[in-house]
Amino acid sequence: MAVVAPDLTSDLNVQAAHVPVTVDSPAGKTNGTSTGANGTGHAHTNGNGNGSVKKEEEEDEEMPLARKPAQTKRAVNSGSSSEEDERPLAKKPRGSGGGGAGGRRRIVDSESEEEDVPVKKEKKPLAKKANGTNGDTSASTKSKSAAAAKAAAAKKRREDEEESDSPSSESDLSESSSEASSEDEKPLAKKKGAAAKKAPAKKAAAGSASAKSSGSRSATGTPRKGMAAAKANGGVKKEEGSSEEDEVPLAKSAKGKGKGKAVDGKGGKVKKEKVKKEEDGDEAEDGKYQWWEDAENDGSTKWKTLVHNGVLFPPAYIPLPKGVKMRYDGTSLTLPPESEEVAGFWAAMLETDHVQDATFQSNFFRDFQTILKKYPPREGIKVETLEKCDFRPMFEHFEKEKEKKKSMTKDEKKQIKADRDALEAPYLYAIVDGRKEKLGNFRAEPPGLFRGRGEHPRKGTLKFRLRPEDITLNIGTDAPAPKPNIPGKWKLIKHDPTVTWLAEWKENVNNSTKYVFLSAASSWKGQSDRSKFEKARQLIKHVDSIRKTYNADMKSKVMADRQRATALYFIDELALRAGNEKGEDEADTVGCCSLRYEHVTLEPPNRVTFDFLGKDSMRFLNTVEVQPQVFKNVKIFKADKEKGDQLFDRLTTGILNKYLNDFMPGLSAKVFRTYNASWTFQQQLRKLTPADGSVAEKIAAYNDANRDVAILCNHQKTVAKNFAESFAKMGDKVRALKYQRMKLRFQLFTLDPKAKKRNPELADDESDMDDDFMERHEADLLEKALESAKKKFERENLKLEEAKEDKKPKTDLEERLKEIKKEMKELTKERKSKKVESRKGATEEKLLDQITKMDARIAVAKTQMGDRDKTKDVALGTSKINYIDPRLTVAWAKKFDVPLEKLFSKTLREKFPWAEAEADEDWVF
DNA sequence: TTCTGGACTTAGTACCTAATTT
DNA sequence: AAATTAGGTACTAAGTCCAGAA
Incomplete structure (x- = not known):
């Protein structure tokens, strides 16, 4: 350690130079918990599949080395960096298992191969522990309060540069060094070899989903070669077609289409969807544009002509029947429509827990009072406290209305729907460069109370009704200006072909811009989606060197570099988000770069526990075993800091992304999530698919693989109340x-x-x-x-x-x-x-x-x-929609003869037509 | 440089509908 | 046929990342 210590010190000094700083005063933030409840505890039932463990082992062995899943271990291996000065070592590397994220669930159990080393007590205990952690609610509570507290302590750390750096580092170092250094290092050197060996040993993880998922990616990362070839074929195509088809005049595009299709499958099979399509009757657009067949477009300009009808405004507020009134302190209030509408927003939520939330209440009440001032009740009563308001009569009225609607006859319902469809029809599509494209959201968002998630400081705030004067449209120069469906004039009509939004407005609550875009099934979205996955595939080629680099930098003398390396390791290993800084007026959530002192705790010799609220205030709770150097680094980063301080105080997402961009153009932190998700999915699918199972069994395997990815990405859903x-x-x-x-x-x-x-x-x-x-x-x-x-x-x-x-x-x-x-x-x-x-x-x-x-x-x-x-608490959809390359699904469906519609809903198929067109059964990520 | 905000992707939940069960 | 439950969509909040302003 002695050795080590010095290093650190020096690092510190070095960096002192640039300081990031930041930290806003934390003043009053509290952390949210939000859903906390769910996350809690249940012990996970891992228990079931016993056999599974075994199975995994075997499989591992069979795999070619190269692909072995590295399960877990990756961390360890990587350590290879050579220079280790460190001590000889004793310990074997333990696997890190990591990956799984799931907040609440998983732990890693990775056992490392050799179990043995005296060391830890863990094996069993580990698992348990982990569970405990996850499970207990108390944990969550705790974390929250802690966060709050920390907020209060406005600590700015920046100055540490000088100070903290050197000195502090020293002490820490020594400590850490003693521990850490002594333990580890050595093993790392072998990297590959090690990995290979390990794999077989692995086992263990009995149920640890986490271990599994994370592990899936190959240790070395290098996935596939072969892809080029595969790709080649993918290119096939159906034809030139689209253009041709279009041209076909009336002759029924249907025919044309049929033709095209038939051709396409070399087998000459005709696709059924075709048939279906016709019924849609969109003759005009029927010849679907197959953009993936076209030459690439440079991207600077998104369109030449753009025609659409703008946004659809919701109907004006209809006052409640005379008799329905809220009461204040016992007396009924006759409110003008303007204030009655706002009262109604609250009344409608009476049975939700938003109304119990203090922040929600106070924001709502502030705005309610404001509007009451302007539109007071006829009775002239002053509304002073929310407690005295009784919105029940309104709530009950709404319930009754709902009932009424439900009990309408089929014909009545049909009529209503027909009317609505007719009203919406003009807004459903835009014409982009002559092609019909579906819009996503074409409605102006209706007024209401802002439902921010977690501890959002503005939740409950009134979101205003939009008028045409609030909306900016983006249309082609020659396109006719649409007329709003309510009185008024558009704020502005512009003609900007460099962007893809059709309409935009500023929302009053958070002062953010809202847009109207085309739907996920459109070619614009399809193109960018495809390029997202292509970028992730490109990363495959660079990931080995990136990993090598960050493993080496993990010992850099420059603190900033060391932080960057460590952060990148977490992003790669745990699929964390980048973590931009957030403001005072937003929920206090974090991602990798914005992790704070209190979000990461260490438990020697090599376990790190993450407990923080991520996007949407979803809790990320996971304990992983990391390579010794990582452990040491975190210890150093935490030294001399306290609650509220940034763990990576010399790192920002900007720095990280700039750095990544040098490895590969366009590379940024989020690409790692896409890459790791798709890669993991591919590995898991290979591992889990029962080649001669029934279709149902195959689908179950597919869903299991999907679930592993969802866990990796920490995609959660609230447990149904009646679960x-x-x-x-x-x-x-x-x-x-x-x-x-x-x-x-x-x-x-x-x-x-x-x-x-x-x-x-x-x-x-x-x-x-x-x-x-x-x-x-x-x-x-x-x-x-x-x-x-x-x-x-x-x-x-x-x-x-x-x-x-x-x-x-x-x-x-x-x-x-x-x-x-x-x-x-x-x-x-x-x-x-x-x-x-x-x-x-x-x-x-x-x-x-x-x-x-x-x-x-x-x-x-x-x-x-x-x-x-x-x-019960894992959301599979998000990863399917955003992270898993759809071509993996298409290829797998073809290979194992599973009908694609069992895997992709109608909208997903519409979103991924390019995947269906280009992936054959041999396609690999 | 850092800061701000524009543009676009990713995310969970509320609700609606279709599929099952009772 | 009614009641559940499961599945899928609509909705819109909450991230990421980048570029241009300060």
Whole structure:
């Protein structure tokens, strides 16, 4: 360590020069929690698949070295940087497992291969711990408060340059060095070799999703070569077509189309979608523009002609019926429409938890009072506190309206929809360079209360109604100026062909600009989407050298470089977002570059825990094992700082991106997320797809791979409120099956006591079945049986009545019910005595067969349950839409013969036509 | 340089509809 | 047929990144 120490010191000095600084006063920020609740705790059910672990291992071995998943380990290996001065070492590198992100969930368990080294206590414990961490709510709470506190302490660190740097560094260093340095380094050197070795060892991670996901990428990163070839073919094409088609005059474009398509599949298969299309009747646009077939366009100019109708304004406010009024301190208030509308915004949310939120309340009330001042209630009452306001009558009125709407007849509903469609029709499409393109959002956002997420300081603020005077349109010079659907004049009509927005306005709450763009299915979006993925694929070629570089820089004497390297490592390894600075008037959330002292905690020898609120105030909670140098670095970065200070005080997203850009034009931090997500998906898909499984099994594997990516990216969703309930119900269902199985066993043993010897594996009782459940279950069965007997009786009588025959007497029913009760009692008796008389025709063979079938049903139900649980808080859609190269899905679907529509919804298919056109089954990312 | 804001991508949730279950 | 649940969309908030202003 001695060695080390000096280094650091020096680093510090060096850098002192530039200081970033920043930090705004944290004054009052509090951290949000937001959803915190969910994140909490549940222990994850990893338990189920036992076999899986094993499986993974094997697979790993089979893989060509090159691709081995590096699971986890990546971190370690990389360390290779050579120069390690450090100590010899002792420890083996532990894998980092990292990746998974999921905030709450995962931990990494990576065990490293060799388990052994004296070192840690971990293995098992680890896992546990991790869970604990995640789980507990308290943790979250804690973090929050902490954040708040820290905010208060406005610490600016910048000056540290001099000071902190050297001196502090010293002390730290020494410390760290002693620890860290001694431990590690050595192993790293091997990198590849190491990786390869490791892989096999890996195992372990039993359920750790995280380990899995992260691991997926190859250790070395180098993915594929071959791609060029693949690509080549992708290029195929359907034809020249689009243009031609267009030309076809009336002749039915349909025909033309059909043709094109047929041609395309070399096999000559015709695509069905074609057929479908025709019905749409968009003859005009039917010849879809296949931009991917066209030559690249330089990009500086997005269009030559642009025609559209602007935005559609919502209807004017319609005052409530006379009798519906809010009350203030007991008396009803007659509000002018202007203030009544605002009151209504709040009233409509009465049952949401926004109304319980202090920030939301005060922002709303401030704005409500403002409008009341201008449009006071007729009663002349002054509204002074929110507590005295009673919006219930309004709320109830809205509920009633909803009911009314729901109970309308089909025809009425149809009519309404028809009217709405007619109104919207003119706004659905724009004509871009002569082609019809669908718009995304064409509606002016309606007024309402701003629903900021997390602890957004402005949540609850009134968002104003837009008027034409607020909107700027962007249309072609020769395009006719559209007329707003409400009175007024557009703020401005411009003609800027360098941008893709059609309309724009400034929103009053956050003073941000809102735009109207084309939809995701448009060629503009499609093009940029495709180039995003191409860029990510390009990164494949550079990632090895980038990793090598940042691993080396991890020991740089220049603090700024060391921070940059460390941050990049986290971005690459954990798929963190870049993390731009945010303002006082926004929720306090962070990304990599904006991580603060309190967001990262260290636990020697090499575990790092991240706990912070990221985009949308989603919590990111993850503990990972990192290479020693990373651990050491974080320790240094935290030294001499306190809550509220930036962890990477010499780094900004700008610096990082500029640096990345030198490796590859266009490279920025977010590309790593795209790359890692798609890469992970490809790896997981390879690993999980059961080549000879059923379609359903393949789809399940696909979803599992998708889920791994979602976890990596920390894409969450709130757990449905009734999840616990429905999950419990599923559990009962499983147990009901077990109950049946139990009865089968008893029957078998009753039939022939010797059967027990012959089938010793059937001797054990079903797990998870206590008397309590069984009693409940039997009571349940009884109730159901009685119920259905009654129904049946009524039904029969009804029939008799119709047939004009005599009805059966009630006593019949009563008798039947009595019988049922008796039967049910029998069930209880059977259970207690463990004797079940065999039904007619029962044989040992048949019973065994039934038991086997029951086992299968139980297994299916169980895995289904496990799946549900694993996915309850993971959002798969986001990664599918934004991060996973759609060509991977298309290629996989073709290769394994899974209908694409089972994987992509209609809108996704419309979004990714280029992927369908270009990826054949051999396509690789 | 740093700061600001413009333009565009990424994100979760509210709600609507179709598919199932009861 | 009604009640749930699952799936998909619409909506709009919240990021990223870059360029031009200060």
